Amino acid sequence: MQTATTHDTLRAMRHADPALSRFDPLPRLLCLDNFNTGSCGFVQLIGNYEGSLDSMLPEYARYSQPMLSTINHWDTGSQGAMSGNYALKLATRAQAGSQNVAIKRLTFRKRGPIRLEFYFTFKPEASEMRLSEADVRSVGFLLDLQTGDRDGDAARVMPHMRFLNAKDGNHAQKWQFKRQTSPVRKLGTDNKVVSHVHLAEDDWENLADADQRLCYNEIPTKINWHYGCFDFDLETMQATQFRCNDRVFDLQGIYDCIRLPAMPNLWCMLNLAFFVDTDADKRAFLYLDSVCLSGDF
Amino acid sequence: MLRHSLTAVIARNEKWSGTSATEPYEVGWAQEVAVFITALKSEGLNKGNAAARVQMSPDGMRWVDEGTTLDVPTVVDGVSMARLRGFGNWLRVVAEIAPSGNASVIVTLHLK
Numbered sequence: 385m386q387t388a389t390t391h392d393t394l395r396a397m398r399h400a401d402p403a404l405s406r407f408d409p410l411p412r413l414l415c416l417d418n419f420n421t422g423s424c425g426f427v428q429l430i431g432n433y434e435g436s437l438d439s440m441l442p443e444y445a446r447y448s449q450p451m452l453s454t455i456n457h458w459d460t461g462s463q464g465a466m467s468g469n470y471a472l473k474l475a476t477r478a479q480a481g482s483q484n485v486a487i488k489r490l491t492f493r494k495r496g497p498i499r500l501e502f503y504f505t506f507k508p509e510a511s512e513m514r515l516s517e518a519d520v521r522s523v524g525f526l527l528d529l530q531t532g533d534r535d536g537d538a539a540r541v542m543p544h545m546r547f548l549n550a551k552d553g554n555h556a557q558k559w560q561f562k563r564q565t566s567p568v569r570k571l572g573t574d575n576k577v578v579s580h581v582h583l584a585e586d587d588w589e590n591l592a593d594a595d596q597r598l599c600y601n602e603i604p605t606k607i608n609w610h611y612g613c614f615d616f617d618l619e620t621m622q623a624t625q626f627r628c629n630d631r632v633f634d635l636q637g638i639y640d641c642i643r644l645p646a647m648p649n650l651w652c653m654l655n656l657a658f659f660v661d662t663d664a665d666k667r668a669f670l671y672l673d674s675v676c677l678s679g680d681f
Numbered sequence: 682m683l684r685h686s687l688t689a690v691i692a693r694n695e696k697w698s699g700t701s702a703t704e705p706y707e708v709g710w711a712q713e714v715a716v717f718i719t720a721l722k723s724e725g726l727n728k729g730n731a732a733a734r735v736q737m738s739p740d741g742m743r744w745v746d747e748g749t750t751l752d753v754p755t756v757v758d759g760v761s762m763a764r765l766r767g768f769g770n771w772l773r774v775v776a777e778i779a780p781s782g783n784a785s786v787i788v789t790l791h792l793k
Contacts, residue, residue, distance in 0.1 A: 448690075449690055452707065453707045456740070
């Protein structure tokens, strides 16, 4: 337990550090990822398979590797990231409904509060000289969690959140969550590998007071960074708060996670993932400047 | 400081027939790259086919041949490879395969 003096000292030290002062982390830092030093453990999500890659569910087959980008545009050159030169970039294919996901895989050491903070932005590929504000369908994040192997409440829990920017050309601009995944399907013949599609387009639900208009700017090659912060309690396996820029979203009484029976090989799992979908036959890009994962333990 | 190194899988189990291209990949931080094409399946292709080639781009949307060609491997687990330097920010691999052939491939970039 921190004393008030310890808390104030820690807070002052963090505010004096330019890399940390933009975040409001919980006392213990698990990751402070700035993509000037590489992809920091974020890799493409891959579907499960057994025997052959052909056994992978088709929804997972076309994900691709995130890349280190200086956010280059044909008309203005390299914008660079919010801090330094490089951001982590996720790109969809140029096909409406295409999605891409980057994931970082950890485990936790105590079931208590965690906080995921990140600076992000998104844009469609600047392949047309049009505003294109409704070409990105959504950007979002998820945690993929499972209780410890001795815990009495064994479960796999997957909090999801997305900013639905547009759907079928309608500029929706609202935050959504989901509680449902697709049926869990067995893969192969060893009876050990299963898969399910938790990022399907179905079953997204609006947060309370879900609308938020973000700064998109005036042409596809002008980019502004946004702040996101998601609080989750690993002890109760409940989300406690979500913030984006100047808005705080109330999660009490409405938000819930995808919840599944515990799976045999995922104990204490703490995965964090980011995703992007395109609403047009045009690539959609999600850029992450930095990601901070902290905990109170 | 240790030099950065990254292996990027830019195509995984993608079936190439006719004209195919990998998605654009940004590599501006790297000075050199080894490009590998590995065949998971291959049929109707001849050795020395030079059916794949590397392309560069000024913007990730418009493409020009870099000059390097690779074989699309003709046997399962066959591998072809090329080394490149001075390639700018964007790379992709394009393949043109005659109607009688096809291959399912993994394409990787090994960057540092």
